[in-house]
Amino acid sequence: MLRTLNPLLHSELRLAIMSILLGVESADFTFLREQTGSTAGNLSVQLDKLASAGYIAVEKSFRGKMPCTTCSLTAEGRVAMNEYVETLKQYLKL
Amino acid sequence: MLRTLNPLLHSELRLAIMSILLGVESADFTFLREQTGSTAGNLSVQLDKLASAGYIAVEKSFRGKMPCTTCSLTAEGRVAMNEYVETLKQYLKL
DNA sequence: AAAATTTGGTTTATATTATAAACTACTTTA
């Protein structure tokens, strides 16, 4: 029987966010919105879900006078992504 | 910007079905249900969606006196899966 | 300097999707 795919990661936008974060130390809200092509609302919601799960850390600060939301992977998030990728490979025989 | 993942394929059960069908000539309903661990209802719905999209061919026959639903990938389905996998690889840098 | 626009988001309502439960039709077994 096939393993199950972590449903928190098996969502296009959340997977995109996590994939981007895998490759950088951190990324801010605007960057993630541009890279994923998502709306701000959708991005906000999905970042919340990933943060609630402990998969990403979200830090709110100011860059000059403008608010800035910076996101980064947690160790837990990295583990979850590795597992997800391994499961996908099982599905797709990669 | 990241490409979009074909939403018809980016669903755990449909992806499982398609992955299984990639590796065999055909598979019947019961086999797919066992391999995926899904309920018959869910499987029936998702097979319909894949068939409506032209990704799989569904043939209904009888094995002895019992009905038997046999599924196989279409050329179109194979192409769609290849594209999906390529897009995933872009996400995950595989 | 007031009004309009932009930036950087959040909240909330709606549309979509997945899933399970209920059901149908037929077969096998006790």
Next chain:
DNA sequence: TAAAGTAGTTTATAATATAAACCAAATTTT
């Protein structure tokens, strides 16, 4: 022949994703 099993479909509900509406502060325009 009644009960249980097989092979599914239909339908109702739960979960999810998404966009639209909104907010507050900053910036630009007139």
